[in-house]
Amino acid sequence: MERFPTLFFVAGVGCFAVAFLLSLVLPAMTLGNYHDMEYRTMEQLAAVPSHEFLELERVYPEAFEEAFGAADSASYAEALQLGRDLYVGQACWHCHSQYVREVANEAQRFGAPSRAQEYQNALNQPHLWGTRRVGPDLSREKGVHTNDWHVAHFLSPKNIVPSSVMPSYAYWFEADGTPKRDGFSIITYIQWLGTEEGRGEE
Numbered sequence: 794m795e796r797f798p799t800l801f802f803v804a805g806v807g808c809f810a811v812a813f814l815l816s817l818v819l820p821a822m823t824l825g826n827y828h829d830m831e832y833r834t835m836e837q838l839a840a841v842p843s844h845e846f847l848e849l850e851r852v853y854p855e856a857f858e859e860a861f862g863a864a865d866s867a868s869y870a871e872a873l874q875l876g877r878d879l880y881v882g883q884a885c886w887h888c889h890s891q892y893v894r895e896v897a898n899e900a901q902r903f904g905a906p907s908r909a910q911e912y913q914n915a916l917n918q919p920h921l922w923g924t925r926r927v928g929p930d931l932s933r934e935k936g937v938h939t940n941d942w943h944v945a946h947f948l949s950p951k952n953i954v955p956s957s958v959m960p961s962y963a964y965w966f967e968a969d970g971t972p973k974r975d976g977f978s979i980i981t982y983i984q985w986l987g988t989e990e991g992r993g994e995e
């Protein structure tokens with residue numbers, strides 16, 4: 794009888810050790826060729842400005858020139874980086890995830906499940922998975938709405954979706970709705986999300 798406590802102790806620690814190892818091994822298996830993944834730098838990501846970025850220049854020529862000069866890969870990189878910084882600084886990630894899971898038919902609403910390779914780039918260091926979904930997942934947000942929609946929505950989410958609890962970001966825009974540098978940048982970043990989809994799949 795006296796040896797029993799020791800036995801239980803060892804068995805208990807053993808169970809924890811097995812669970813600990815499994816929680817390391819199983820997720821690692823889902824990553825597949827993680828070590829071979831190509832890391833994409835900002836220059837690579839911004840090599841070709843998106844058509845949404847070019848459209849912002851066309852629709853708001855004066856404001857755009859003041860904010861970024863001309864639309865090229867250098868200004869596109871600048872806008873993407875600032876957009877991401879705003880996303881972090883304003884805690885958009887507090888209400889939005891950037892991770893489509895393989896469960897609960899998420900793909901039907903948000904698009905293809907996220908892959909590890911999509912996070913191997915300069916705009917995901919660190920990644921912005923988020924922990925909550927007060928609003929929808931934004932992993933595949935590119936092209937879901939037009940630039941105009943985003944202008945109206947950031948000015949006043951409630952005007953577009955009456956039940957929305959998303960705050961207004963009207964200070965990123967002039968009174969007439971013309972984006973300032975921050976407004977251009979957040980829209981450019983949002984219209985980039987999902988661009989890396991499918992990368993690294995065999």
Ligand code: HEC
Binds near residue numbers: 879884934956960983
């Ligand atoms: C308090 C929570 C909250 C915060 C903070 C928040 N949002 Fe939202 N967001 C929502 C909700 C709820 C919706 C869905 C209703 C709507 O469209 O307004 C939404 C919708 C959106 C949509 C439209 C998604 C779609 O596909 O229709 C975008 C884009 C978006 N948010 C971007 C942002 C960005 C960028 C920020 C930070 C600058 C931000 N949100 C901050 C709650 C939030």
